[in-house]
Amino acid sequence: MEFTELLLESLGTLTLNKLRTGLAMLGIVIGIGSVIALISLGQSSQRMIESQIQSLGSNLLTVSPGAQNSGAVRGAAGSATSLTNADAEAIKNSTSITTIRNVSPEVTTRQQVIAGRNNTNTQVVGVTPAYAEVHKISVDTGAFISEQDVSSSKKVVVIGPQVATDLFGEGVNPVGQTLRIKNGTFTIIGVTASKGGSGFFNQDDIIFAPLPVVQKQIMGVTSLGSIALEANSAEVMTQAQDEVGYFLLERHKISDPTAADFSIFSQNDILSTATQATGTFTALLGGIAAISLLVGGIGIMNIMLVTVTERTREIGLRKALGAKKKTVITQFLIEAIVLTFIGGLIGVVIGIGASLLLSTVLSMPFALSLPSIGLAIGVSGATGVIFGWYPARKAANLQPIEALRYE
Template identity: 65%
Template structure:
């Protein structure tokens, strides 16, 4: 019964000055809302990145050129010219490599695509038929590249859904239509099934052309940008990495593995790095948002200290009528906890709403972190206790006679 009386009295006291009560809760509302929204958006971004990487194939290894030591300085991976078509053919035909199922040599750069009056800057990928198997690409209409297209250096292209919507906004079938890439005419022969993504990671904003055409006609190079390799199973990924690595070292006549002019990455490596980056970014933003919780707690403490001063005579009257110190502490502590808990629930609603709206606008999956919600509400209650305890104890220490004399 005493608990409900304390709660009722605290609510009545807070209602006396509604504006001050609302302003005191504002910092908590903003802090909780920001924490929930940022954590949810961070998890949504992380989930999107994981889905995009996993959609490329779970048993895939990527060989990138350029990680070579020169004068004691290690160069960047992926920007060199040390991988060739012969390397890819040798890996595919080698009897020493027993763990590889498919090999896909690739050359990727960005270029302008023109279709009539429409144009866009998209990723141009030179590939072979093996690309569809290694990268798990399917076509929704038309067909994919054939070996005859590669051998004959044909001017044909398979476009992603985003490229199609940008180049052919009228909705007409793109199959058989003519496009221009670097002022070279290509015929559209297929459209890939959507795989999602945004910005430079958009796997739908792409034009796939024969590798030989890309090398000799479009970009004028004789090297590869990467070699994608599909292992026979997830269980032999490490063995496949070792076999391919030592095979390429021997082909490139390199005896010291630390001087290798290539790097080999698995999907797990890329996924782990991406997860670490997005996780760190989410924690950083959440830490910044948590500062507003601290500011909100200090604001509540200030409001409670002012309340103690305003109600000094009331405290003296209650203590003269027999109220104990713990009764006074409970009274003011209850008010502080109510402020933070109610503010926490309001912040939770706002945070979930913001997360849903922003996720929809950014094309991200809506992800609600239940642990973040529980933690945020728990933290808000703890803030009420921590920042409300000092004003409550200060009120309890007042002498009844001095409190009644207070003007």
């Protein structure tokens, strides 16, 4: 018997009982749909985190005090004092370092900030003008911290739009107004443009002040929280990391690189860590969805077993009229595969729809992975084969006499 005829035969049987066919398919639809929707959700969040990290500045290297292997990967500002302004200056003026374009020494502290009746708790970052270059900060109104502000330790600040809203309300231009940090009064000279982001990555909830002002007047330290370096291009990141690393080792008179009192992260390190984390998250979601696919497959097997029992007489008749074992197996397998395959296709459509909806609701970028769709369809077909095999074999092994007698 030809395959196409068996296929038509199976389709005919499946359309005879539409409700049951539909319910059997539903398990696979939900299984495949959730696999696709959840994997797409995972990938969307991965993409979102990636783009937020990218927006922190490209070609960025960060030198932090404290050795990486000491456990204190990035201690609180002031806890490690191995990086100094002199280090930053030396890197900038070094002739052996050729791959670095900008050097931005920074300190960061969290402070209560007061303006009139309003106050907020926010990050206060001590910066030099290089900061804006390195971190791609642009100023919406006013100006950024200038070289002169730094050299003369002027008590001026540039604030993020979130801080502006928190302290002065929506739509008010705070430039020229003052705010107080730790009993010092600062004049606002600019508001940065919004960069978006939320939580840890919120770059709008921030205040920039000249580096020496933050170091001496707010924090009372002389060391640096970190030095951000902008490499000439993405290609020289590794070279830049090495150059800066060896330069600082020499400067700090450390011969063993594993005993370094600083560590250097590149943006790529952070990115790959985040990607790894979200990858685990995606795998977890996919795993949960795979379980529902498994349940769907068992549903198919259940329905097929019921079908075999219910159609015992029909199978007996087919065998009496000359159907061979192989023919019966093929017919039932095709039925199972058609069920799961069509279910899989519907699931793919629903899954794509659900992930579109989710990405809209959660305002995330819409990511759709073609391999995961291909995989889902393949898996749904395979589910048909695996879970259809046992019922099909059961049908084929029925003895025609017993099957004919079955009431």
